[in-house]
Amino acid sequence: MYEILATRMLAPKIFEFEVKAPNVARKAQAGQFLIIRLHERGERIPLTIADYNRDIGSITIVFQVVGKTTDELSTFKEGDKLADVVGPLGNPSELENGKKVVLIGGGVGIAPIYPIAKSLKEANNEVVSIIGSRTAELLFWEDKMKQVSDRLIVCTDDGTKGRKGFVTEALEGLINEGEKIDRVWAIGPMIMMKFVASVAKKYNVPTTVSLNTIMVDGTGMCGACRCTVDGKIKFACADGPEFDAFKVDFDELLKRAIRFKEEEKIAYERYLKGRGA
Amino acid sequence: MGNLPKITKKSVPMAEQSPEERIHNFNEVPLGYTPEEAIAEASRCLHCVNPTCIEGCPVHIRIPDFIQAIKDGDFAKSIAIIKEDSSLPAVCGRVCPQEEQCQEKCIMGKIGDPIFIGKLERFVADWEASQGIEVTPVKGKREGKVAIIGAGPAGLTAAGELAKYGYEVVVFEALHDTGGVLRYGIPEFRLPKSIIDREVEYIKRLGVKIELDMVIGRTLSIDDLWADGFDAIFIGTGAGLPKFMGIPGENLNQVYSANEFLTRVNLMKAYLFPEYDTPIKIGKRVGIVGGGNVAMDAARTAVRLGAEKVYVIYRRTEKEMPARIEEIAHAKEEGIIFHFLSNPVEILGDADGNVVGMKCIRMQLGEPDESGRRKPIPIEGSEFTIELETVVTSIGTGPNPILLKAFPGLKLNRRGYIEADPETGATSIEGVYAGGDIVTGSATVILAMGAGKKSAKAIHEYISSKKK
Ligand SMILES: Cc1cc2nc3c(=O)[nH]c(=O)nc-3n(C[C@H](O)[C@H](O)[C@H](O)COP(=O)(O)OP(=O)(O)OC[C@H]3O[C@@H](n4cnc5c(N)ncnc54)[C@H](O)[C@@H]3O)c2cc1C
Ligand SMILES: Cc1cc2nc3c(=O)[nH]c(=O)nc-3n(C[C@H](O)[C@H](O)[C@H](O)COP(=O)(O)OP(=O)(O)OC[C@H]3O[C@@H](n4cnc5c(N)ncnc54)[C@H](O)[C@@H]3O)c2cc1C
Ligand code: SF4
Ligand code: SF4
Ligand code: FES
Numbered sequence: 001m002y003e004i005l006a007t008r009m010l011a012p013k014i015f016e017f018e019v020k021a022p023n024v025a026r027k028a029q030a031g032q033f034l035i036i037r038l039h040e041r042g043e044r045i046p047l048t049i050a051d052y053n054r055d056i057g058s059i060t061i062v063f064q065v066v067g068k069t070t071d072e073l074s075t076f077k078e079g080d081k082l083a084d085v086v087g088p089l090g091n092p093s094e095l096e097n098g099k100k101v102v103l104i105g106g107g108v109g110i111a112p113i114y115p116i117a118k119s120l121k122e123a124n125n126e127v128v129s130i131i132g133s134r135t136a137e138l139l140f141w142e143d144k145m146k147q148v149s150d151r152l153i154v155c156t157d158d159g160t161k162g163r164k165g166f167v168t169e170a171l172e173g174l175i176n177e178g179e180k181i182d183r184v185w186a187i188g189p190m191i192m193m194k195f196v197a198s199v200a201k202k203y204n205v206p207t208t209v210s211l212n213t214i215m216v217d218g219t220g221m222c223g224a225c226r227c228t229v230d231g232k233i234k235f236a237c238a239d240g241p242e243f244d245a246f247k248v249d250f251d252e253l254l255k256r257a258i259r260f261k262e263e264e265k266i267a268y269e270r271y272l273k274g275r276g277a
Numbered sequence: 278m279g280n281l282p283k284i285t286k287k288s289v290p291m292a293e294q295s296p297e298e299r300i301h302n303f304n305e306v307p308l309g310y311t312p313e314e315a316i317a318e319a320s321r322c323l324h325c326v327n328p329t330c331i332e333g334c335p336v337h338i339r340i341p342d343f344i345q346a347i348k349d350g351d352f353a354k355s356i357a358i359i360k361e362d363s364s365l366p367a368v369c370g371r372v373c374p375q376e377e378q379c380q381e382k383c384i385m386g387k388i389g390d391p392i393f394i395g396k397l398e399r400f401v402a403d404w405e406a407s408q409g410i411e412v413t414p415v416k417g418k419r420e421g422k423v424a425i426i427g428a429g430p431a432g433l434t435a436a437g438e439l440a441k442y443g444y445e446v447v448v449f450e451a452l453h454d455t456g457g458v459l460r461y462g463i464p465e466f467r468l469p470k471s472i473i474d475r476e477v478e479y480i481k482r483l484g485v486k487i488e489l490d491m492v493i494g495r496t497l498s499i500d501d502l503w504a505d506g507f508d509a510i511f512i513g514t515g516a517g518l519p520k521f522m523g524i525p526g527e528n529l530n531q532v533y534s535a536n537e538f539l540t541r542v543n544l545m546k547a548y549l550f551p552e553y554d555t556p557i558k559i560g561k562r563v564g565i566v567g568g569g570n571v572a573m574d575a576a577r578t579a580v581r582l583g584a585e586k587v588y589v590i591y592r593r594t595e596k597e598m599p600a601r602i603e604e605i606a607h608a609k610e611e612g613i614i615f616h617f618l619s620n621p622v623e624i625l626g627d628a629d630g631n632v633v634g635m636k637c638i639r640m641q642l643g644e645p646d647e648s649g650r651r652k653p654i655p656i657e658g659s660e661f662t663i664e665l666e667t668v669v670t671s672i673g674t675g676p677n678p679i680l681l682k683a684f685p686g687l688k689l690n691r692r693g694y695i696e697a698d699p700e701t702g703a704t705s706i707e708g709v710y711a712g713g714d715i716v717t718g719s720a721t722v723i724l725a726m727g728a729g730k731k732s733a734k735a736i737h738e739y740i741s742s743k744k745k
Contacts, residue, residue: 023490023491023496023497024496027495027496027497027498037453041546041552041553041554042554043545043553043554043555043556044453044545044555068554069554083453084453084489084490085490086451086453086490086491086492086496087492087495087496088495088496089492089495216537216540216541216545216555217451217452217540219451219452219492219677219679220517220518220677220678220679221461221517221518221519221536221540221677222519222534222536222537222540223519223521223533223534223536223537224533224537226521226528227528228528233521233523233527233528238678238679252528252630255530255629255630256528256530256630259530259531259558259630260556260558262558263550263551263556263557263558264556266551267550267551267554267556270551
């Protein structure tokens with residue numbers, strides 16, 4: 001059992017939890033994720049390790065309520081326990097040094113981009129970060145991102161904060177300013193990563209994305225997380241989760257992401273009803 | 278003794294749930310022998326002077342002796358004899374391919390039905406369980422600590438044996454539960470999970486510590502294990518990496534590997550969705566590609582999940598099917614439709630990525646290949662389409678990847694499995710042993726168990742010589 005040490009609401013439907021998991025904290029590196037299970041009847045869901053504290057033996061997760069499991073998780077309180085936390089899973093980010101890098105985090109993707117930004121900064125890269133959300137209210141970790149970035153660009157779709165528009169437009173803006181960018185890292189909704197990839201490709205800036213496919217075991221045993229990269233089948237959990245964005249078949253992934261849509265709806269509605277909501 | 282044994286050609290059948298009933302539940306299909314039935318079946322054994330049945334058993338259980346004990350009504354003695362050589366009789370009695378092992382070699386098979394050795398083994402193992410778990414406390418501790426990676430049959434057996442030698446044993450398992458394939462692969466209706474729980478409980482009472490949620494190679498490295506003071510390591514990580522066919526449409530939404538399909542249903546209990554959170558989606562018609570035990574398990578699972586039509590698509594004929602005869606018979610009784618000499622060439626989908634059908638081609642058998650089996654060759658122009666909503670691929674697996682990638686010094690064979698001495702499990706690295714599917718490729722429970730046992734003995738010898 002893994003105890004929840006602290007909980008915080010960052011924005012509507014977005015939560016930050018600190019969880020005691022010394023085995024995971026000991027080895028965690030930027031780019032890796034973990035799998036949690038709430039209780040005996042729970043499913044296994046992957047979440048990025050958004051931060052870790054090796055002294056306390058804790059890890060931080062940030063999640064957005066999108067369905068049954070994440071909603072139920074949001075009702076957990078300090079002192080409650082998760083049945084399982086397993087990790088760190090996936091390959092750590094391949095970090096470079098002395099380069100100019102642009103980090104893009106969209107929506108809840110701001111959380112997973114943070115540890116990568118932090119590590120890249122520590123490795124002497126010039127870090128420019130772009131974070132974006134639909135509206136100002138949903139933005140979080142601006143201060144944390146500022147600390148690990150040489151420059152931080154904030155954007156919102158509706159212009160309630162920072163630059164109005166999508167993160168892709170901010171990226172294109174940077175490129176048009178004549179910035180020489182060595183690599184882009186983008187994490188966010190699948191559709192955002194797809195568009196970042198196509199903008200970056202236009203200007204031929206190498207880009208890494210972290211794929212958030214549906215997973216079960218997270219150890220390369222089931223193939224639920226498979227995706228097509230460079231025309232070949234890859235398992236996001238064991239071969240990724242980071243891949244060369246130009247080689248990923250995003251259209252396939254967009255379809256695979258909603259393969260259990262009806263079942264997810266049944267589970268969520270049943271859960272809300274049971275809770276009397 | 279003295280007088281010649283009476284020969285009864287017909288075996289005593291084991292009662293089963295009827296097909297009509299069982300397709301609506303996940304309960305075990307064969308119901309077990311009563312003591313009277315077991316004694317009657319045991320009485321058919323001729324107690325051969327040269328019992329060929331023993332040769333057929335990979336771990337050489339003293340078959341005539343345990344059968345004699347059943348005949349005498351001394352079930353406790355019977356199970357004790359079996360346990361000299363097997364640690365998982367309740368499992369092997371159910372899932373061993375007996376008809377090509379012990380029973381295939383049984384002399385009675387030449388004149389009538391062979392003795393149902395597996396069913397008798399199951400009977401005494403279940404009898405023992407009904408008496409409650411008894412653990413003889415381990416006599417005398419020995420100095421030494423062993424790490425076991427993977428809680429499948431190989432790892433669990435090695436752990437139990439080493440604990441009996443008196444060592445401190447810790448099992449590290451990546452998943453949130455024990456058993457390996459026994460838990461996530463083989464369905465409840467063939468191997469009830471309560472049997473695995475019982476075996477694991479027994480091993481724990483021997484003093485073995487089991488740590489779940491531990492992916493060795495990620496959560497802990499091999500170097501961490503050495504640093505934690507382990508004297509030896511046994512690797513039993515299995516062959517769980519699913520292979521795919523490499524045909525168009527394989528990443529469509531309702532294409533599952535057999536491992537994903539079975540893991541969702543067995544480990545995650547998707548058959549109880551939404552009571553349990555993990556979903557499974559199958560539609561009305563399901564196609565299973567492959568002809569092994571795994572394919573039969575997937576097909577029979579699909580029936581129980583409510584599929585109206587379940588097809589098995591296999592590229593050779595029924596004769597070449599690697600699945601157990603009993604499983605093929607069960608599948609047929611449950612209404613599964615077989616397309617032999619057929620091979621998928623493309624999975625068809627709609628605009629949303631959902632499966633709508635599968636295009637197959639008919640095959641004919643040509644010359645025997647290296648394996649001695651006749652090679653299937655496609656018949657040009659013979660394509661046909663099956664309409665279906667779900668495809669489960671069951672065309673084989675490779676070695677579990679994570680540990681091997683994190684252990685570069687370890688010597689692998691040409692197929693990518695760990696190279697290990699067949700008698701001891703010793704690998705290219707001192708103190709590191711391996712056994713089960715991670716060495717042999719996908720094989721059987723009894724072989725994995727046997728390998729775990731042999732390695733335990735070798736590890737015992739290794740540690741004792743080192744500690745001298
Ligand atoms: C490597 C990785 C890292 C991730 N990191 C984060 C993170 O840091 N924060 C965060 O909020 N989310 C993250 N996700 C996504 C997160 O796993 C899903 O939001 C969560 O599983 C939804 O579960 P649910 O029951 O609440 O919603 P559901 O109603 O079950 O599903 C809503 C949507 O979430 C996705 N999803 C459902 N089940 C899974 C599953 N088992 N695995 C992956 N996706 C699934 C599907 O696309 C689905 O349409 C990550 C996913 C991956 C693969
Ligand atoms: C569906 C199906 C049906 C079968 N039916 C039969 C049958 O009827 N009869 C029969 O004899 N055989 C059958 N088999 C084969 C049999 O189950 C296997 O040969 C046997 O389970 C192999 O045992 P093992 O201990 O080597 O590996 P496994 O059972 O595969 O166990 C390996 C364990 O190691 C864990 N692991 C992997 N990597 C790591 C890591 N890095 N760190 C920690 N843990 C790790 C895995 O999670 C798993 O729990 C079947 C197999 C399948 C898939
Ligand atoms: S272990 Fe398997 S092969 Fe050996 S006697 Fe038992 S059923 Fe037969
Ligand atoms: S070969 Fe058959 S009949 Fe002979 S001892 Fe073995 S089980 Fe009995
Ligand atoms: S989640 Fe099962 S293989 Fe990746």
